Amino acid sequence: MSNKKTRYFVAISGAILAIGLGTGLVASYMGLPVSVFSSAAGPEELQYVPAEAAVVAYANVRDVMNSQFRQRFKSLEPSQSDKNEFEEKTGLNLETDVDSVVAAIMPKDGMANNPAGSFLILARARYQASRLEALAVEHGAQVTEYNGKRIITHREGNAAADANHDDMAFGFIEADLVSFGSLTTVKASIDAHSSNRNIVSNNEMMKLVNEIDNANAWAVGKFDAIASKAGLPTEIAAALPAITWFSAAGHINGGVSGTFKAEAKDEATAKNLRDIMGGFLAMAKMQAGNKPGMQQLADSLVISGEGNTVALAFSIPSELLDMIEGLAKSRQPGQIQQ
Amino acid sequence: MNGDAPSLPAFRRMSFFDASRRVFDLSLGEMLWSRRTIFMALVVGGPVLLALIVKAVETFGMTPLRVDGQRVPGFGIFGVMIWWLFLRFIIPVLGVFYGTALMADEVEDKTLTYLFTRPIPRGAVLVGKFLAYLACTFLVVLPSVMIVYFLLVPLSGLASTFPSLLIDLGLIALGLAVYGGVFAFVGSFFKRPLVIGLIFAFGWEQVVMLLPGSTKQLTIAYYLQALVPHAMPSDGVTSILQGLFKENPPAYLCLFWLFAYLGGFLYLATRVVEKKEYILEQ
Numbered sequence: 001m002s003n004k005k006t007r008y009f010v011a012i013s014g015a016i017l018a019i020g021l022g023t024g025l026v027a028s029y030m031g032l033p034v035s036v037f038s039s040a041a042g043p044e045e046l047q048y049v050p051a052e053a054a055v056v057a058y059a060n061v062r063d064v065m066n067s068q069f070r071q072r073f074k075s076l077e078p079s080q081s082d083k084n085e086f087e088e089k090t091g092l093n094l095e096t097d098v099d100s101v102v103a104a105i106m107p108k109d110g111m112a113n114n115p116a117g118s119f120l121i122l123a124r125a126r127y128q129a130s131r132l133e134a135l136a137v138e139h140g141a142q143v144t145e146y147n148g149k150r151i152i153t154h155r156e157g158n159a160a161a162d163a164n165h166d167d168m169a170f171g172f173i174e175a176d177l178v179s180f181g182s183l184t185t186v187k188a189s190i191d192a193h194s195s196n197r198n199i200v201s202n203n204e205m206m207k208l209v210n211e212i213d214n215a216n217a218w219a220v221g222k223f224d225a226i227a228s229k230a231g232l233p234t235e236i237a238a239a240l241p242a243i244t245w246f247s248a249a250g251h252i253n254g255g256v257s258g259t260f261k262a263e264a265k266d267e268a269t270a271k272n273l274r275d276i277m278g279g280f281l282a283m284a285k286m287q288a289g290n291k292p293g294m295q296q297l298a299d300s301l302v303i304s305g306e307g308n309t310v311a312l313a314f315s316i317p318s319e320l321l322d323m324i325e326g327l328a329k330s331r332q333p334g335q336i337q338q
Numbered sequence: 339m340n341g342d343a344p345s346l347p348a349f350r351r352m353s354f355f356d357a358s359r360r361v362f363d364l365s366l367g368e369m370l371w372s373r374r375t376i377f378m379a380l381v382v383g384g385p386v387l388l389a390l391i392v393k394a395v396e397t398f399g400m401t402p403l404r405v406d407g408q409r410v411p412g413f414g415i416f417g418v419m420i421w422w423l424f425l426r427f428i429i430p431v432l433g434v435f436y437g438t439a440l441m442a443d444e445v446e447d448k449t450l451t452y453l454f455t456r457p458i459p460r461g462a463v464l465v466g467k468f469l470a471y472l473a474c475t476f477l478v479v480l481p482s483v484m485i486v487y488f489l490l491v492p493l494s495g496l497a498s499t500f501p502s503l504l505i506d507l508g509l510i511a512l513g514l515a516v517y518g519g520v521f522a523f524v525g526s527f528f529k530r531p532l533v534i535g536l537i538f539a540f541g542w543e544q545v546v547m548l549l550p551g552s553t554k555q556l557t558i559a560y561y562l563q564a565l566v567p568h569a570m571p572s573d574g575v576t577s578i579l580q581g582l583f584k585e586n587p588p589a590y591l592c593l594f595w596l597f598a599y600l601g602g603f604l605y606l607a608t609r610v611v612e613k614k615e616y617i618l619e620q
C-alpha cells in the first residue's frame with residue numbers, strides 16, 4: 001500500500017468492521033451478556049425470571065399508586081378494615097411498601113390442572129423477613145435454605161395424593177425482593193439468577209421488552225406457547241387467531257393510555273386481524289354516537305401494523321374518567337340521588 | 339553484421355492482473371486523500387451524526403421517533419436510515435461522483451498520457467482505478483453503517499437484528515459496485531459524464547420507480563430495493579406511489595441482474611478505454 005497514512009486508514013476502517021462483525025457474530029451464536037456492557041432493558045428483577053418463561057409482566061406499583069388516576073378513584077375504595085388486618089399481621093402496607101411486581105408464566109404439561117405451579121411472582125418491597133417467617137411457621141410452613149436463600153414452603157395435607165401438585169413457596173431472594181410461586185418456580189428463579197441463564201438472555205423476549213416505551217405496566221409473551229399448554233377446548237383453540245408473540249403496555253397517570261401489539265404467524269393472518277379489528281372499531285365509533293367521552297375514546301383507538309404485525313393504541317380521555325367517576329359516586333351508599 | 343536492424347530493448351509488458359494491481363495501489367492513496375473523500379466523509383458522517391443525536395435523546399429518557407403514537411425502536415430507525423440515506427442517496431451519489439471521475443479526472447488533469455504510455459493494457463488502468471474506488475468507498479461507508487447500527491440498536495437486540503445488518507452491508511457493497519461500474523462506463527464514454535450520471539441517478543431512476551409497468555427494470559434501484567430487509571418507510575406521495583407499484587422480484591433474479599449490470603458495464607468501460615482516442619484539450 002502506498003504510504004503509512006493510507007495503511008493506518010485501512011487498518012482503522014478494517015478494525016471497526018471486524019469489531020462490529022465479531023460482536024454481532026458472538027451475540028448471534030453465543031448470546032451476549034448484555035449486563036456486562038450496559039443495563040438491559042426492563043427492570044432488574046428480570047434476572048430472576050427463568051429463560052423459558054413464556055409470559056412476563058411488570059407493574060410499577062409505586063407509580064400507579066401515586067398516579068392522579070388512582071388518587072381520583074381512591075375515595076371510592078371500600079373500607080380500610082381488611083387492609084389494616086393484613087398490615088397488622090404481616091407488617092406490609094400494600095400501598096406504600098410495594099415498589100414493583102414482576103409476574104411470569106412458565107408453561108408446562110398439566111398447567112391447566114395446576115396453574116399455580118407455573119406462576120412466579122417477584123415483588124420488590126420493604127418487608128420484615130423475620131415477621132413474615134414467624135407468621136408462616138405459625139401457620140405450619142417449613143423454612144429451608146436453597147443456594148443461600150431462605151425459602152418458606154407451605155405443604156398441603158392432601159399433596160401426596162396429587163401427582164400434579166406443587167407446594168407453594170415464598171423466597172427471600174434479596175433484602176427488598178421476594179419471590180412467590182410453586183417451590184419449583186421459586187427455586188428456578190434463584191437458579192436463573194445465579195447461573196445467568198434468565199429471561200435477559202432470551203433475545204426474542206428481550207426484543208419485545210426493549211420496544212416498550214414510557215409504560216408503568218406491561219406484559220409480553222409467546223402466545224402460542226401458552227395457548228398450547230392451557231388445556232383450552234379444541235373448538236376455542238381452533239378459533240384463536242394464529243398469533244405467535246404479543247406485547248401490551250400501558251401508562252397510568254392522569255389518564256390511561258396503552259398499546260397492544262401482536263405478531264401473527266403470517267401476513268394473511270395479520271391482515272385478517274387488522275380487518276376484524278377495523279370492523280370492530282368502526283362499530284364502536286357508530287355506537288359511541290354523540291356521547292363525548294365515548295366518542296373521544298373511540299377516536300383515540302388507532303390500528304396499525306404491517307407485514308406480520310398488528311397494533312392497537314388507545315387512550316382513555318379525562319372526559320370519560322370524569323363520567324365514570326360521576327357514575328361511581330352517584331351509586332355510593334348514602335349519596336343522594338338527584 | 340548480419341543485415342538485420344538492431345532490435346530495440348523490449349519493454350516487459352505486464353499482465354492485466356499485475357497492471358490492475360499496480361494501478362490500484364497507486365490510485366487508492368490518491369483517492370483516499372483527495373478532496374472528493376472529504377465530501378464522502380461529510381456525506382456518510384450525516385447518518386452517524388443523526389444516530390448520535392438519537393442516542394443522546396434516548397439517554398435523556400425521551401423517545402426520538404414516534405409513528406401513530408408508537409415508539410419506533412432503534413432498529414426501525416436504522417432501517418429508515420438505510421432506505422432514505424444510504425440506498426436512495428449516499429450510494430447513487432458516491433457512485434456518480436467517483437465512478438464518472440475514474441477516467442474523466444485523468445483526462446481533465448491531462449495525466450492520462452502518463453498512464454497510457456506505460457507498458458500496461460489500457461483496460462487495466464480502468465479496472466485498477468475501479469478496484470481502488472471500491473476499496474475507498476467500502477472503507478468509508480461500511481464502517482459508518484456499522485457505527486450507526488451500534489449507536490441505534492441496543493445490545494439486547496443484536497442477536498435478532500444482526501442477520502439483517504449483514505444483508506444491509508452486502509447490499510450497500512453491491513450497490514456501490516454496480517453504480518460504480520455503470521458510472522465508470524459513463525465516465526469513460528461520455529464527454530459530460532457528471533451531468534449524465536446525476537440525471538440517471540436522480541432523474542431517470544427516481545421517476546421510473548414511481549411508474550407502473552416494466553420500465554423500472556432498466557434501473558439499478560429496482561433490483562437493489564427489492565433486496566432490502568427493512569420495510570419501506572412512508573414519506574409522503576413518493577413512497578405511496580412507489581409502494582403502490584412496488585414489485586418484489588425474487589432475490590436470485592435481483593442478484594443476477596445486479597451482477598450482470600456490474601460485469602456488463604465494467605466490460606464495456608474497459609473496451610471503451612482500450613479503443614477510444616482521448617483528446618486532451620490544451
